[in-house]
Amino acid sequence: MTTSDSQSKNQGPSSAFVTFSLAEETYAIDVLQVQEVLKLTDIAPVPGVPDFILGIINLRGDVVTVIDARRRMALPDREPDDASRIVIIDVDNQNVGILVDAVAEVVQISPDAVDPAPAVGNDQTSRFILGVTSTEEGLTILIDLNKLLSDEEWSIVRDV
Numbered sequence: 001m002t003t004s005d006s007q008s009k010n011q012g013p014s015s016a017f018v019t020f021s022l023a024e025e026t027y028a029i030d031v032l033q034v035q036e037v038l039k040l041t042d043i044a045p046v047p048g049v050p051d052f053i054l055g056i057i058n059l060r061g062d063v064v065t066v067i068d069a070r071r072r073m074a075l076p077d078r079e080p081d082d083a084s085r086i087v088i089i090d091v092d093n094q095n096v097g098i099l100v101d102a103v104a105e106v107v108q109i110s111p112d113a114v115d116p117a118p119a120v121g122n123d124q125t126s127r128f129i130l131g132v133t134s135t136e137e138g139l140t141i142l143i144d145l146n147k148l149l150s151d152e153e154w155s156i157v158r159d160v
Helices: 003-010 150-160
Strands: 013-022 024-031 034-039 053-060 062-068 085-091 092-102 102-109 128-136 138-143
Touching: 013 085, 013 092, 013 138, 024 102, 053 092, 085 102, 092 150, 102 138
Parallel strands: 024 138, 062 092
Antiparallel strands: 013 024, 013 102, 034 085, 053 062, 085 092, 128 138
């Protein structure tokens, strides 16, 4: 096996990601963790939870906690509008909703197209960034949903 064969095998096949926007930036999450995308619905607030937890929704009889992705990523608040969506994701076999400004599309991203995340922001926001990739529209930031919250924060979400 030649060096180039070895390198291409390490790069692996491309993976599918769902892209969404927040504060005019494009983000991507692993399509395998996305259960569905919902139009904005009534979110019942829950008292005494961290501010990034918007509340809960009823999804066909199941109670699902909804997280404000803007607050979690330390972005300025914005009133939801007709383009806003709740992306239902599966993290450790638990469905959680994340409120985003808009959902764009499913894209294929190969591992060799992903650059390491730049050392910006603080530990709280940079820990869940897998990397960045360039597209014709600009940069897309890849998010690791498993690291979006700390273990303690995931525990709070599970208990809501």
